[in-house]
Amino acid sequence: MVDKHLESMALPKTARRKKPLLSKANYEALSSFRCELRRFLAFSETAALAAGLTPQQHQMMLAIKGAPGKESLSIGEIADRLLVRHHTIVELVDRLADIGLVKRTPDPTDRRKIQVALTRAGNAAIDQLSSIHVEELKSIRPTLQMLLKQFETRQRKG
Numbered sequence: 001m002v003d004k005h006l007e008s009m010a011l012p013k014t015a016r017r018k019k020p021l022l023s024k025a026n027y028e029a030l031s032s033f034r035c036e037l038r039r040f041l042a043f044s045e046t047a048a049l050a051a052g053l054t055p056q057q058h059q060m061m062l063a064i065k066g067a068p069g070k071e072s073l074s075i076g077e078i079a080d081r082l083l084v085r086h087h088t089i090v091e092l093v094d095r096l097a098d099i100g101l102v103k104r105t106p107d108p109t110d111r112r113k114i115q116v117a118l119t120r121a122g123n124a125a126i127d128q129l130s131s132i133h134v135e136e137l138k139s140i141r142p143t144l145q146m147l148l149k150q151f152e153t154r155q156r157k158g
Helices: 002-009 013-017 024-050 055-065 075-082 086-098 120-149
Strands: 072-074 102-106 114-118
Touching: 024 055, 024 120, 055 072, 055 075, 055 086, 055 102, 055 114, 055 120, 072 075, 075 086, 075 114, 086 102, 114 120
Parallel strands: none
Antiparallel strands: 072 114, 102 114
């Protein structure tokens, strides 16, 4: 599943041969931006572990809670959102169901599919984790905005 997503992002050979249109400052900003993203992800992983969840379990719960216009997702939808294989999600669902954070229900339109929803305890856990994530994002917002602003004008300098 991940390979399919990576293939869709691959650049055509002609696009890969063009000279970069970025300045040295743009590369520095891009590097710093990726560093800030990695710091946020490290924060997120640490917060999930402190809450007794693996980072993947946290991501799955967030995918369910954040599904536009839905209260549940199918196994396939979760796999697509997390960019992992179907069987990996089944294992995550099993573990989260065992500790009472998610529940499985048959899909009302296709009984072959299973819908996964958060339980009351799952909602409480993701609410708490998401609150601290929002606070962390607020704290790094100025840095991210400053770095993104560097890409508003692209220059071909050194």
